[in-house]
Amino acid sequence: MRHAVRLLVLAFVGLIVLPAGSATATTTHLAQADDRPVVRVGTEGVYPPFSFHDAKTNKLTGFDIDVIKAVAKKAGWKLTFVETTFDGIFTALDAKRIDVIANQVTRNPEREAKYGLGTTYTYSRGVIVVKKGTTGIKTLADIKKRSDDDDPVTAAESVTTSWADVARKAGAKIKAVDGFSEAAALVVRGDADLLINDNIAALDYLNTTGKDDIEIAGDAGDEVSEQVLAFRKDDPRLEESNKALAELKADGTLAKISEKYFKTDVTVENSGDVDVSGGRAARSDTEVAKDAAWPMLKKLLIATIPITIISFAFGLMVAVAAALARISGSRVLSAIAKAYISIIRGTPLLVQLFIVFYGLPEIGIKLSPWTSAILALSLNVGGYAAEVVRAAILSVPRGQFEAASTVGMGYWQSLRRIVFPQAARIAVPPLSNTAISLLKDTSLLAVVTVTELTQEARFAAANSGAYLVLYGVAAVYYWVVCVGMSAVQGRLETRLNRFVAR
Amino acid sequence: MTDIPQITNDMGDLRVRARGLQKSFGDNHVLHGIDLDVAAGTTSVLIGPSGSGKTTILRSLNVLERPDSGTIRIDDVEVDFATLPDKGGSARQQIAALRAQSGMVFQAHNLFPHKTVIQNVIEGPVQVQKRPLEQAVDEAKALLDQVGLSDKADQYPFQLSGGQQQRVGIARALALKPRVMLFDEPTSALDPELVGEVLSVIKELAAEGWTTVLVTHEIRFAEHVADQVLFLDEGVVVERGPSAQVIGDPREERTQQFLKRILDPA
Ligand SMILES: Nc1ncnc2c1ncn2[C@@H]1O[C@H](COP(=O)(O)OP(=O)(O)OP(=O)(O)O)[C@@H](O)[C@H]1O
Ligand SMILES: [Mg+2]
Numbered sequence: 001m002r003h004a005v006r007l008l009v010l011a012f013v014g015l016i017v018l019p020a021g022s023a024t025a026t027t028t029h030l031a032q033a034d035d036r037p038v039v040r041v042g043t044e045g046v047y048p049p050f051s052f053h054d055a056k057t058n059k060l061t062g063f064d065i066d067v068i069k070a071v072a073k074k075a076g077w078k079l080t081f082v083e084t085t086f087d088g089i090f091t092a093l094d095a096k097r098i099d100v101i102a103n104q105v106t107r108n109p110e111r112e113a114k115y116g117l118g119t120t121y122t123y124s125r126g127v128i129v130v131k132k133g134t135t136g137i138k139t140l141a142d143i144k145k146r147s148d149d150d151d152p153v154t155a156a157e158s159v160t161t162s163w164a165d166v167a168r169k170a171g172a173k174i175k176a177v178d179g180f181s182e183a184a185a186l187v188v189r190g191d192a193d194l195l196i197n198d199n200i201a202a203l204d205y206l207n208t209t210g211k212d213d214i215e216i217a218g219d220a221g222d223e224v225s226e227q228v229l230a231f232r233k234d235d236p237r238l239e240e241s242n243k244a245l246a247e248l249k250a251d252g253t254l255a256k257i258s259e260k261y262f263k264t265d266v267t268v269e270n271s272g273d274v275d276v277s278g279g280r281a282a283r284s285d286t287e288v289a290k291d292a293a294w295p296m297l298k299k300l301l302i303a304t305i306p307i308t309i310i311s312f313a314f315g316l317m318v319a320v321a322a323a324l325a326r327i328s329g330s331r332v333l334s335a336i337a338k339a340y341i342s343i344i345r346g347t348p349l350l351v352q353l354f355i356v357f358y359g360l361p362e363i364g365i366k367l368s369p370w371t372s373a374i375l376a377l378s379l380n381v382g383g384y385a386a387e388v389v390r391a392a393i394l395s396v397p398r399g400q401f402e403a404a405s406t407v408g409m410g411y412w413q414s415l416r417r418i419v420f421p422q423a424a425r426i427a428v429p430p431l432s433n434t435a436i437s438l439l440k441d442t443s444l445l446a447v448v449t450v451t452e453l454t455q456e457a458r459f460a461a462a463n464s465g466a467y468l469v470l471y472g473v474a475a476v477y478y479w480v481v482c483v484g485m486s487a488v489q490g491r492l493e494t495r496l497n498r499f500v501a502r
Numbered sequence: 503m504t505d506i507p508q509i510t511n512d513m514g515d516l517r518v519r520a521r522g523l524q525k526s527f528g529d530n531h532v533l534h535g536i537d538l539d540v541a542a543g544t545t546s547v548l549i550g551p552s553g554s555g556k557t558t559i560l561r562s563l564n565v566l567e568r569p570d571s572g573t574i575r576i577d578d579v580e581v582d583f584a585t586l587p588d589k590g591g592s593a594r595q596q597i598a599a600l601r602a603q604s605g606m607v608f609q610a611h612n613l614f615p616h617k618t619v620i621q622n623v624i625e626g627p628v629q630v631q632k633r634p635l636e637q638a639v640d641e642a643k644a645l646l647d648q649v650g651l652s653d654k655a656d657q658y659p660f661q662l663s664g665g666q667q668q669r670v671g672i673a674r675a676l677a678l679k680p681r682v683m684l685f686d687e688p689t690s691a692l693d694p695e696l697v698g699e700v701l702s703v704i705k706e707l708a709a710e711g712w713t714t715v716l717v718t719h720e721i722r723f724a725e726h727v728a729d730q731v732l733f734l735d736e737g738v739v740v741e742r743g744p745s746a747q748v749i750g751d752p753r754e755e756r757t758q759q760f761l762k763r764i765l766d767p768a
Contacts (some may be wrong), residue, residue, distance in 0.1 A: 402566050403612035407678060408602055409627030410594070417629060421616045500618045501660040 036078040045083035045353035046179040046462030049204040053459040058295040068102040073390035074244035086158040095361045101230040117240040122227035126220030127199040138218040140170040147171025155185035181462040208464035210282025225420035289469040292460035303452040315381025322386035344383025357448040392427035425496040432489040517542040517713040521628040523572035545714040547724040550734030556717040576603035577681040605675030609687040613659040619656040645673040665696030685716040
């Protein structure tokens with residue numbers, strides 16, 4: 001018991017110190033910087049060669065990243081990057097979690113109406129990518145015809161992208177994915193007939209993954225599409241950004257960035273053919289695993305595990321509070337606790353995460369990604385553990401409360417010294433299950449832009465397409481931690497069972 | 503035990519004084535105005551049929567049960583339950599003060615299973631009375647010695663026999679240095695061969711001058727140890743007096759029937 005209390009205290013301290021710690025980190029960072037305004041950039045981080053993590057250094061990089069950095073330098077901004085799926089990216093912009101999207105946002109009338117779109121910094125065209133050997137799908141007209149024949153093709157797309165619109169208009173059915181490499185994987189699996197995307201992204205994917213089971217079948221129309229930075233409407237930084245882009249164009253910086261990635265200048269219309277072959281070379285699965293193993297382990301240690309521990313500690317406190325409220329005899333408290341438990345257990349964690357991260361800002365409560373993650377997970381754990389704790393408390397005989405009263409203890413002291421230690425014995429096995437589930441639930445945290453182990457694996461996969469080894473490594477990491485947790489559970493049980501007749 | 507304080511208050515030598523205790527559980531009116539006087543250093547025994555309210559009286563003295571009305575005074579602490587607020591700090595304080603005056607020994611011992619014998623005994627003194635640990639441990643050892651368990655100090659309750667467990671329960675109550683000891687059928691959950699060891703501890707305490715209120719069905723023991731016997735039936739004290747009178751020569755018909763039933767059941 002004393003251990004449990006100590007753990008809770010540690011967790012509390014941790015939660016207070018951690019953000020403070022990171023705040024100090026940023027301050028020291030700022031110390032040499034100054035007071036430049038901070039601009040938060042939303043980007044996928046899984047869309048090479050525009051926005052991805054370098055396989056060796058694991059740093060966020062890419063064409064769009066270089067462009068926004070150049071813009072920031074001219075405009076005098078300080079950047080922080082927020083990585084999220086493309087389908088979450090405009091929501092994040094609306095929710096003011098980010099200020100600008102640098103992720104090959106294609107200009108279209110709907111976006112023009114709703115957002116502040118900057119001047120074009122990429123001209124590209126769409127291509128249709130199919131599984132190797134597919135015949136009869138070369139143009140948008142082919143797709144249209146299949147649809148007219150009542151046999152529509154399936155296109156794997158992030159549903160909110162302009163490429164999804166192109167596919168939809170051509171009559172394809174959309175299969176929703178989270179990013180380019182997942183889309184490519186679906187085409188290879190045969191779960192989608194094709195994907196439509198930027199020719200640069202497609203060429204880069206073929207080049208870096210070394211995959212030869214998909215190919216570019218043809219152009220998706222002859223329209224050239226324009227990619228822009230997207231701000232909220234009326235954001236004054238839009239003008240600053242346009243001015244910076246014009247200067248970058250004039251001084252040749254933009255052309256230089258483009259040459260670096262594509263051997264041609266895609267920042268002007270009618271550039272030459274894109275050549276990404278000089279970019280990142282294809283790596284073997286072993287190399288991919290080796291490159292990703294450390295970054296993934298790091299995320300396990302600095303995100304997955306701390307978030308699990310902190311959320312569990314808070315969740316346990318919430319659970320104890322809810323359990324006590326349930327058995328308090330106060331009808332109001334009991335009803336509140338009951339409603340809370342019912343709501344938490346009756347709704348998916350993913351929905352709870354969306355509500356905390358994207359929903360609460362609409363009523364003025366904006367929490368950082370980490371805080372959102374910990375809040376949602378703690379409440380979730382609290383809801384599940386409350387009934388466990390309640391049952392455990394009720395399993396302690398009434399006579400124990402009475403004996404505690406008789407020696408003079410009050411309510412809280414009785415709970416702490418007499419009831420909880422005995423209840424712990426009953427609660428440890430089911431609570432261990434809760435903790436283990438929690439560890440694995442942290443794999444959902446990409447939706448609140450927290451980069452933990454699974455998200456790190458996604459980054460690496462986007463760069464390589466090596467799903468089996470990367471997710472295999474992730475699985476091993478999770479499993480090892482779970483084995484460790486089970487060992488702790490075993491020791492706790494032995495300790496708590498020492499006062500029981502066997 | 504040499505440190506039994508002598509009474510010097512306005513109660514004369516009365517250690518416990520209860521007046522007009524009323525208690526209902528829902529529609530079940532259990533106590534119908536109980537009066538109880540216990541002189542300091544004496545032993546009072548409550549006898550009576552099952553359901554007559556003996557346990558409820560004892561639990562009321564320790565305020566594990568709250569009488570609906572009536573007053574209880576133990577030593578210099580008095581609580582009037584008719585005017586005691588339902589809840590709140592003042593009520594809690596008064597209850598705690600009265601409760602601290604008595605030490606309770608349960609029929610089912612209710613030892614703390616997760617604490618060793620000595621930890622059970624020092625729990626109240628250290629955690630509640632905030633006495634220094636060393637002093638509490640020394641006193642606990644002396645108490646364990648007194649109840650014949652000095653070699654069991656570091657065992658867990660589950661490692662003890664029923665009689666030993668009950669004796670730890672007695673030591674735990676004694677450690678609080680209460681003004682009166684309350685025993686609720688301390689032997690009725692025990693195997694017959696274990697009854698004696700517990701009764702002899704109680705007898706010793708009585709001989710040492712502890713003020714004791716005891717509920718028991720061991721009539722022969724009661725007769726022997728009691729200074730005063732109260733016969734209860736249906737929530738009223740039917741007959742009270744010296745044990746020689748109430749047990750040896752009961753006046754009330756109900757008492758006679760009860761004793762006959764219990765002394766030669768056939
Ligand atoms: N917590 C309670 N809730 C409801 N009724 C109770 C409660 N405690 C006692 N009673 C009732 O009060 C009456 C007196 O009970 P009490 O335990 O005081 O009797 P007793 O004389 O100690 O009997 P026994 O010899 O069986 O122990 C009984 O009718 C019992 O059912
Ligand atoms: Mg009883």
